[in-house]
Amino acid sequence: MQRTRGVLLQYFHWYSEGGGVLWNKLAKQAETLKKAGFTAIWLPPAYKGAGGGHDTGYGVYDLYDLGEFDQKGSTATKYGTKTEYLKAIDAIHSQGLYVYADIVLNHRMGADEKEQVLATPYSRENRSEPTGPQEQVTVYTRFTFPGRGATYSDFQWMWHHFDAVDHAEEYPDDKKSIYVLEGKQFDDYVSSEFGNYDYLMGCDLDFGAEEVREELTRWGKWYLDTTGIDGFRIDAVKHIPSWFFPGWLSSIRSHAKRELFAVAEFWDPDINQLKTYIEQSERALSLFDVPLHFKFYQAGMERKNFPLDSIFSGTLVEQDPEHAVTFVANHDSQALQALESVVESWFKPLAYSLILLRKEGYPCVFIADYEGATYEDYGSDGEKYLIEMPSFRELIDLMLKLRSSRLEGEKHDYFDHPNTIGWSFSGEKALAVVLCNGEDGSKRMETGLPATEFVDCTGNSTERIKTDEEGFGDFPCKGESISLWVRSDDPL
Template sequence: MSNPWNGKVVFEAFWWNCWNTAYTDWYTYLAALAPRLAAMGFDGIWTPPPFKGDANGGKDSISNMGYTPYDYYDLGSKLQQGCVQTRFGTLDSFLRLVAIAHANGLEVYPDIVIDHCDGGGFDNSSPADLTDRYKAFQYAGFAASGRWPKSWMDFHSNPVHWFLSGDWPFASFGPDICYQGRCSDSGAADQNCYMRREARDWFVWFTRQTGVDGFRFDDVKGFPPEVVEDLLYNAMGPGTEYFCVGEFVSYQTGDLDGWVAAVENRSGAFDYPLRGGLYSMVYSGGYFDMGSLPNYQQQNRYKTVPFVNNHDTWHGRYWDSAGDNSNDHDQRTGDWAKNGSELAGTIDPDNPRAQIAYAVAMTVDGNPQLFYEDLFVNYNADRTSANPATLATRPWLENLVWCHQKLEFKAGAYKVRFQGSQQLLILERSARAIVGVNNDGSAWHDAWVATDFGPNVELHDYSGSRPDNIWTNQDGWVSIAVPPTSYSVWGRVGIEGGFGPAGKPTTQEFQMDDDLGDSNPATPGYGGKLTPGEPRTAGSIWAGAGTEVEVWVYLDDQENPPTATLQVLLPDSVTGAKSSAPGPRVSGPVTPLNLKFTAATEGYYQLTAMLTDKAAQPVRAYVKATYTGPARSAKF
């Protein structure tokens, strides 16, 4: 498997209101699922929003899917909104998921929601005529108020942007953030305003803290595109060779192309126009013009993401459920594929034409995204207690992933070989694969097409729709015949085997300051500046047994550095849980301070540090760890 960075197969690793009672949290379940996803051939996983959401008027925020953020610096380590963990787990379990995904050769792409937030208190300073005055956000910190407080001045409406129109100031799921700049009454306000600076600083912190590999940005239509460009440039550097996608919901290709250009190709977009075509094809009963399908694609496909379903198009146990997590499977009348909480109609993965839709989405340019509810048969009794090793899949979708990866689709140029039929479409990934799709429900369709395979090459159908092999002729042409309501995937004979991607280490950086973390005894107690004689815990890493760990402590100012001690606390040798058992340590000037050791057992290694110079002033510090998580674990 050798995919280019913009040709990865991405798995959306959650469903709306996802839950698994067999595990302590969703992140832990995904960590257990990671080896299976890697064995299927996936390149990366899209994970849900990682920050603490508001309590939604309930006792805690466990019910919040993360799309109404409360505190961006709370990844599940502060006692806020009624709980410490987020819906999906703790900071510890998220960092562990990243490390275990990396150990399995998987990248991690969290969902980023920066259009709005919610859960603030009543803002007494706000004008009485504001519709929503709950815009005072004050957060927990270790020894001070938490970082990035907000007030009504940071949202719409405010003195810089009072007169509202268009998508940017539209409040849909809570107070809508104002980034000023073009998002203002004048159209030329401060581009480096408080919210823009704080968002940038947070995103850099988040990327270093977690060690994630890419991102999905939610509702990017809701704020200026230069915000995304700014964040990505500062966190990921000037290059663009990483996965990133924005949710810009429009069925006009020009809208998506314009947004991608505005972010300077640092992010792609979900190809909603193509998805609209696929939806029409699936539900047109064989009367859709297949030859027109390539014309639905957005033009700028540098980092595009074709997809069939996602969590916004499927709410409920079944594809036609009446509402969130409904047990109904009633094929209701009217707009029967879309319920009131969905963004667009669901494509039923058990409709035979859904297989055609996925075959096209996998073949066209971009990073194809597969949805959890499509890959897994997720409507049975084990929906909320699934065993990651045995949860049933749809084998045809596994096979399409295998074909994409083993035939190396994206290593070959995309070419439309035949589109002169209402029913038949034939695409080629140059000299890698030929994919034919037939929308006719009762008859075979075929066509002779040119190929880049060359003359007299034997080809095999790896989809299994045809048992016989075929050959290109002396001119490199071949006859492609496809069964009714089906697809075929032709590649050179002799390709076989599974996947064993190489793992990689993880680097995560813990910033220690008084406005980060939480000293409440109910929390892990992470954060706080380095102080003399008082060990502070930066955070925890879950290292695999027998793996090498390297830890650094450094400061903003390396001139005249104080002396400090870096102390590692060992995990429980049986469970891997945290313990107070002392492990490796090193003392000396923070120039920086460096420690290397071999993890004797798998589990949580706590990283603590303190100043040893009694006259030193408390100082902000950074504790960075490079380590390798276990690819598999029997400890969770």
């Protein structure tokens, strides 16, 4: 799939408005998003979650219910009905944009019936050794989907399709144990946190079971045939064995008879963990550049004490740009979420320039940064907070225009100062980018255009800079800011 200079938009955040409005909103905005410069849209999980019409989709209940059946208290999902979902996809495709579907393969939640099975308790903090003997417990592991019946699939999930759960009816107050079911063990080739991080939540799928793999393949083919999507964003793969994806994606791509993009979330700032997973999965999928996100998070907090010239050190886009999806923020990192790692607002213009105005990687814009967002929720301290996220739409739109027309020439990097860095693309459509995380600074950079006047199209600097006879110019930047310099006679 052609991703040169493409830009992905994550079209939701954790607190996106419910009530079934998102799919209809997207259908109306598709043309506007195309004109802005986005090339692909990442949509939230479209199937029924355990929380019905209020579920974000990550507590997955029924992968075949795209807002069509009366299950878990509603027919529509949080985002709308199946009909509205398919119309939104058609609207996106009509603009020539790609659609990536968010899918959760790791777990199931909200079982319809309980079963009795032998299980062995393990501690959440140490999955290497059991904390007690095997005993019979009552667990919620049977999914019969009474609202859907056998429509689309007659497969029913039962305890032997899972390897572990976190709740036994006999121990309702036990919040520290994971129960490994009879004859099962944690899957291998997952994150090594806690000794083995296979288990995350709910009923954890046993990927070692052939029936499980076959059902996921059947569903994947059905989903492609039903929706016509162009790729997947795959949730929580640090809990899914890496060996699963080459075979699964090969089957799905072969069925589609077209290239399908796949990007997965492996939430770990350790670049070596990401590189290992990419290699073990036979380079079948890309990963979000979590190490780069944490660089942005750290830089925002440390301000001028952060060495800006090392911003790409130890990141996926530095070491494997072909498999790196770069991002500033997402639904997991936003304030009041379990993985909260908020990039400070003052640094977001710098961060977005670092992913949108460079050729390396596949950048993803977060809708809450693009449109802004206001929401309330409880923090880990039990207190309620009002969160207000500003909109950076005007600046991001500017960067999208520059990305589409000004990244053509030879790139020159000037990462040679801890507080002021820059890069330029030389040629007729020259662009000079300068970033400062401390005091005002400037960067002498090559443009390939002698005796040419440049202006800062952000308006942050009002000077006019003229290059010398060799095409070099001294391009200034205000403190804790960015400046994007273009020819004064060729404005956007």
